[in-house]
Amino acid sequence: MTTLDMTGENAGTGRSKSLFTADKRTAARNAAERRFRAYGVVAITLAILALVWLLISIFSTGLPAFKQTFIDIPVTLDAAVLDKAGHGNPDEMASVSTIGYGKLIAKALSAEIAARGIDTGKMKPRDVAEMISEESAATLRNMVLANPKLLGSTIQFPALANGRIDGYFKGRVTMATAALDKNTSPEKLALADRLVAAGMMQTRLNLGFLTMPDASDQRPEAAGLGVAILGSLYMMFIVLVLALPIGVAASVYLEEFAPKNRWTDLIEVNISNLAAVPSIVYGILGLAIFINFGGLPRSTAIVGGLVLALMTLPRIIIPTRAALKAVPPSIRDAALGVGASRLQTVMHHVLPLAMPGVLTGTIIGLAQALGETAPLLLIGMVAFVRDFPKAPPMGLLDPASALPVQIFNWTQRGDPGFVERASGAIIVLLVFLIVMNTAAIILRRKYERRW
Amino acid sequence: MSLGLLCLILLGLAAAAFFLGRQRAMAAAGGDVRRLHSLPGFYGQITALAVIVPAFAVLVVWLLAEGFVIQSSALSHIDVADVPAGSDVSLVMADVTRLARGLATLAANGTDVEALSHDPVALKTALGAAGVAMGNDPTPAMIDAAKAVRTTAAQSRLGLSVVTLALALAGLGWALVRIKPEFRARNATETVAMGLLIGASLIAVLTTVGIVLSMLSETIHFFGIYPATKFFLSATWTPRFGGGSDLGIWPLVWGTVYVSVIALIVAVPIGLLSAIYLSEYASRRVRGIVKPLIEILAGIPTIVYGLFALITVGPLLRDWIAVPMGFGNSSSSVMTAGLVMGIMVIPFVSSLSDDIINAVPQSLRDGSLGLGATPSETIRKVVLPAALPGIVGAVLLAASRAIGETMIVVLGAGAAARLSLNPFDAMTTVTVKIVSQLTGDTEFNSPETLVAFALGLTLFTLTLGLNILALVIVRKYREQYE
Numbered sequence: 001m002t003t004l005d006m007t008g009e010n011a012g013t014g015r016s017k018s019l020f021t022a023d024k025r026t027a028a029r030n031a032a033e034r035r036f037r038a039y040g041v042v043a044i045t046l047a048i049l050a051l052v053w054l055l056i057s058i059f060s061t062g063l064p065a066f067k068q069t070f071i072d073i074p075v076t077l078d079a080a081v082l083d084k085a086g087h088g089n090p091d092e093m094a095s096v097s098t099i100g101y102g103k104l105i106a107k108a109l110s111a112e113i114a115a116r117g118i119d120t121g122k123m124k125p126r127d128v129a130e131m132i133s134e135e136s137a138a139t140l141r142n143m144v145l146a147n148p149k150l151l152g153s154t155i156q157f158p159a160l161a162n163g164r165i166d167g168y169f170k171g172r173v174t175m176a177t178a179a180l181d182k183n184t185s186p187e188k189l190a191l192a193d194r195l196v197a198a199g200m201m202q203t204r205l206n207l208g209f210l211t212m213p214d215a216s217d218q219r220p221e222a223a224g225l226g227v228a229i230l231g232s233l234y235m236m237f238i239v240l241v242l243a244l245p246i247g248v249a250a251s252v253y254l255e256e257f258a259p260k261n262r263w264t265d266l267i268e269v270n271i272s273n274l275a276a277v278p279s280i281v282y283g284i285l286g287l288a289i290f291i292n293f294g295g296l297p298r299s300t301a302i303v304g305g306l307v308l309a310l311m312t313l314p315r316i317i318i319p320t321r322a323a324l325k326a327v328p329p330s331i332r333d334a335a336l337g338v339g340a341s342r343l344q345t346v347m348h349h350v351l352p353l354a355m356p357g358v359l360t361g362t363i364i365g366l367a368q369a370l371g372e373t374a375p376l377l378l379i380g381m382v383a384f385v386r387d388f389p390k391a392p393p394m395g396l397l398d399p400a401s402a403l404p405v406q407i408f409n410w411t412q413r414g415d416p417g418f419v420e421r422a423s424g425a426i427i428v429l430l431v432f433l434i435v436m437n438t439a440a441i442i443l444r445r446k447y448e449r450r451w
Numbered sequence: 452m453s454l455g456l457l458c459l460i461l462l463g464l465a466a467a468a469f470f471l472g473r474q475r476a477m478a479a480a481g482g483d484v485r486r487l488h489s490l491p492g493f494y495g496q497i498t499a500l501a502v503i504v505p506a507f508a509v510l511v512v513w514l515l516a517e518g519f520v521i522q523s524s525a526l527s528h529i530d531v532a533d534v535p536a537g538s539d540v541s542l543v544m545a546d547v548t549r550l551a552r553g554l555a556t557l558a559a560n561g562t563d564v565e566a567l568s569h570d571p572v573a574l575k576t577a578l579g580a581a582g583v584a585m586g587n588d589p590t591p592a593m594i595d596a597a598k599a600v601r602t603t604a605a606q607s608r609l610g611l612s613v614v615t616l617a618l619a620l621a622g623l624g625w626a627l628v629r630i631k632p633e634f635r636a637r638n639a640t641e642t643v644a645m646g647l648l649i650g651a652s653l654i655a656v657l658t659t660v661g662i663v664l665s666m667l668s669e670t671i672h673f674f675g676i677y678p679a680t681k682f683f684l685s686a687t688w689t690p691r692f693g694g695g696s697d698l699g700i701w702p703l704v705w706g707t708v709y710v711s712v713i714a715l716i717v718a719v720p721i722g723l724l725s726a727i728y729l730s731e732y733a734s735r736r737v738r739g740i741v742k743p744l745i746e747i748l749a750g751i752p753t754i755v756y757g758l759f760a761l762i763t764v765g766p767l768l769r770d771w772i773a774v775p776m777g778f779g780n781s782s783s784s785v786m787t788a789g790l791v792m793g794i795m796v797i798p799f800v801s802s803l804s805d806d807i808i809n810a811v812p813q814s815l816r817d818g819s820l821g822l823g824a825t826p827s828e829t830i831r832k833v834v835l836p837a838a839l840p841g842i843v844g845a846v847l848l849a850a851s852r853a854i855g856e857t858m859i860v861v862l863g864a865g866a867a868a869r870l871s872l873n874p875f876d877a878m879t880t881v882t883v884k885i886v887s888q889l890t891g892d893t894e895f896n897s898p899e900t901l902v903a904f905a906l907g908l909t910l911f912t913l914t915l916g917l918n919i920l921a922l923v924i925v926r927k928y929r930e931q932y933e
Contacts, residue, residue: 029825036827040728043721047745047801050794057763058755249651257645258652271655276848276918277911278855280882281662284907287889288665295518310658317655343641371752374857374882378889393455404754411761411862419762426755437750 058423058430064170065424068206068221069161071132071195075108077144079151088148101144102129102137105159118194123187131188133160135215135222161201163221163417165192169203172416209424213386214406220417223410225425227385231301231400232370234392238305239312239369244362247316248351254317255324256346275314282311283378291379298380301389301400307379308369315365316358323357324350328451356447363440367433373404381405403429457510457612464619465503472498472626480632493636500643501622506615513611517604524603528596543593550589550597551604553578568594666911669904677898682905688868688879690888690899698902700909702868706878710789710864711853713874717793719846722800729801730808731830742805749798753858760791760863768875778875781865786874788864792853799849807841807925808834840924847921851914857882881906 022030081104085092106129113120113128120128136159144150160166164184167173175186195201212224250271258264286307290296296303327350335345351358381402389398401409403425410422476494480486487494525547557577558564567574571589589597630636674682677698685699725745729738765782768790774780811834819829835842865877866887888903 029828033825033827036830037728037732040724040732043724044728044741044745046721047725047748047794047797048741050797051744051748053763054751054755054759054794057759061762246651246654249648250655253645253648253652257648267652267656270659272922273915273918274655274658276851276914277662278857278882278914280855280857280885281666281907281911284885284889284904285658285662285665288669288904289661293665294515313655313658341637341641343644367750371754373752373754373757374861374886377886380890382890404752407754407758408858408862411758422758423762426758429752430755433750433752 058426061420062423062425062427065209065420065427066206067170067203068208069166069169069201069203070158071109071161071201073105073108073112073157073159073200074154075105075140075157076154077151078104082144083148083151088151090145090148093145093148096141098134098137098141101141102132102134105129105132105136105140105157108157109159112200113195116198116200118191118198118200120191121187123191127185127188128191130184131162131165131192133162133219133221135219136160160221161192163219163415165189165201166203166221167417168192169196170420172420209421210428213388214384214401214409215386216384217413217415220413220415220421223418223421225403225406225428227388228401228403228406228425229428230388231304231385232402234301234389234396234400235305235308235402236366236370237392238302238396239309239366240362242306242309243312243316243365247313247362248320248358250313251317251320251324252346252351255321256350257342271314271317275318278374279311279372280374280378282307283375285310286375286379297397297399299383299385299399300397302396303379304376304381304400304402305396307375308372311372311375312365312369315368316362319361319364320354320358323354323361326357326451327353353449356443356449360440360444360448363436363443367436367440370432370436371404371429373408376402376405377408382409384409403432454608457615461503461506461510461615461619464616464623465499468502468623468626469495469499471623472496472630475627475630476632476634476636479630486632488633488635489637489640493640494630494634496640497636497643498623498626498630500640501626502619503622504643504647505622506619509618510611510615513607513614517607517611520607521600521603525596525600528599529592546589547593547596547600550578550593551600554597554601568598662911666904666908669901670908673898673901673905676896677902682902686870688884690902696899698898700881700906702870703879703881703884703906704909705870706785706860706864706868707854707880707882709785709874709878710792710860710880711850713785713789714792714796714853715846715850717790718796718800718849721793722797722849723804723842725797726801726804726808727830727835730805731826731834742802745801746798748795749802751795753795753856754862756791756795757858757862760787760859764791765863773875778873781875781877783863783865783877784875785864785878788860788880789874791863792856792859795856795859796849796853799852800845803845803848804838804842807838807845810841811837840927844921844925847917847924851917851921854917855882855910855914857886861886881910885910 079086081100082096083089083093084095106125109132110125110128136157139160140157162184164173164178164181165188168178168184168189169192173181173184173189175189178184178186178189192201208222209224210229211226212222213227214224215222254264254267254271258267286303290303290306291298331349331353332345335349336342340348381400382405383399383401385399385401387398389395389400407422407425407429410418410425473491473495475498476487476491477484484491522544525544529543529547554564554568557567562577567577571591571594574589574594682698682700685697686701687697687699688702690696690698725741729742733741761783765784765787768784768787769780769782772778773784773786815833815837816829819833820826824832860880860883864880864883866879866883867877868879868884869876871878885903885906888900888906
């Protein structure tokens, strides 16, 4: 039927409308055109909305991690209790455990509350003491052991508040949930409100989140990223030291010297496939080769770094080859023409000209390695690590953590306070990635030459 | 001599060799550079290379072999018959290694190790005090083995130092003897450098070989203790660490495929339509802003998507869709993981399709538009068919990415292996099970652990196949227009 209509139209017999009003068919075609464009706009909007939703979700849960509730207590460090021998010798003072310090802080808190005349209601002194994080005692103990001169003086000690109290001020805990929670009670929250009113308790910026080590399951308020950031830094260092020179050497060979034969083809196909191998497979490789076969200790920065270096290698080789390819042949011809050898040509002229591209590719490869989680899980990096690794090179053999693994670790914990910590850690990770990618973009914009 | 010190000495020797070589060349030429074949620096370089390359090569090989020698020297002290029931040689060896490390700590603290080693009980307390916890009481055989480990390790280190230093010095002497004005130092240096470059590019091949061999050998080991037919044909997955597990791969493959299909259903329309809009309709400015924004999605680490699935998408789907409609009440589900993975895969589809659509020659579009087709008709009837093989390649690459993805499914899809059609059920994937079977304290001889290697090999083969297929399709397509 349509064909008949069209021939009719083409013959001009059936045309009755003016050119300015579209006939039915044209209108339908134009509507289809508009619909098609709208699909595109909708698709793009959906993609961008997904990005915005993701970022808002992470930032809204994560930003509170950078703030923490502290109780400011004047603590008198009684020498008679903390240093029974009276020599001011840290080794002897270590015999007083965190429990001793905990009692000291609890007493100071009760005294301060009484001094300010704050009503504690029917709460027992033990309940009041439970508002302080158990970690505070350890913090105070380390502080005194590091500086025995503090003995006998009265210091203004900012004690971390318990995770539930902290959650109350961040909206995570309410009176209703506290009534059902055996770890806290509405009375404690009410007292916390009065302490805030009296100026003893305050929610403020917490840099400890970036510097402190991880804390146990019960103490989300004290958990920090210090060990994880250091571990990630160690691994990035290993990746850079191994993957950059090897990657550049391999690219130089493949791009500038390799004869075009079956072997070179094999290597090239191999590299492009390695770039697409799922990262978890590299974890299996690391487990089988470096740990079971090579006998390196699990969960260490060196194994993590080696695995990530192998993974990053193809991701450095591919952009490096592109950068080398972009250098025009005239440069090589000129260098060869004045008597340079092929290696000299590459090392003195081609490679320096390709360097911005190489470094951009390296930074982006490092950024990917920084966020990689799955291979690190397989080499045992899920363990709970509290101690900072020692300085390199021996520190590379110490158990370490890494940013993404720490995030995963926190998502597996029971206390809801850790969800906030994990999101906060993601913000830190994203900031690192943004800085690295921005550096790569600036490098590319500033130094890349178009020939 | 510690390894670090040895490396430092070798590097120092190489630096000295550089200056010695250059000086000797200058002396041989009587101070006249023109009489030399190469620039004096090359004579220095070849001398330094002669010092460092053989020494480091031996160092690496030695360190690789050292483990075996130490292992076998310790094994010779342990009688297989002595191994207690319920344990095996590898567990005993782990104890021996720990014991040897403990002995080293004690020796470093100044304890008399020799006296202690005759008294296992005192030794255990001393080790405990030094911070080395021992699970079992060390038997005399184990103590002997640990001592053997220590002496062999010490001998090996000494031997290593002597051999590498001797090699370095021999290299120095050899190079210095060969330096004459007519010696082609530049050519020699470049031959060595070329060898190093080839070696670097072979590392990529070695990585693949390592991946395949390590997984293959453990998989063969696995099929030795667990029948392959059950692995490939059974439809139940119930690992029990006490033994008697059912390790059928199908529930895992089903979960993987289901999640990936949902991810592709989300990502392909969105990715493809945005690529079409960006390449055919959008102005330069819009494109310049939107394209990087979408590509940000590809730069976000997968753990971030995983947490997003866990804390936002999962509960949202459960409370708004699954529970009201009676699909179940699990917040981790195939739908959660698929949806989030779909978001992650969008940029892979869109940027690859974008490149491919841009590669379609303008003349095709001009021809179609000239015949009176609207832009959308041109795209649907001319551009897309021309770009189809490339787009299929892009979708295959995205699928391979989705299949190998780990963190999103670990956090979003759940851990229950089941064959179900309900997308709001928690299911599990191959990657999730690799992680859960290999993390924690694992014992390397049980089928429950080794199955992870068989799963890994399956995953590797699957993604490799998809990648190669995609590459072949894309390559074939490219030939049409170039």
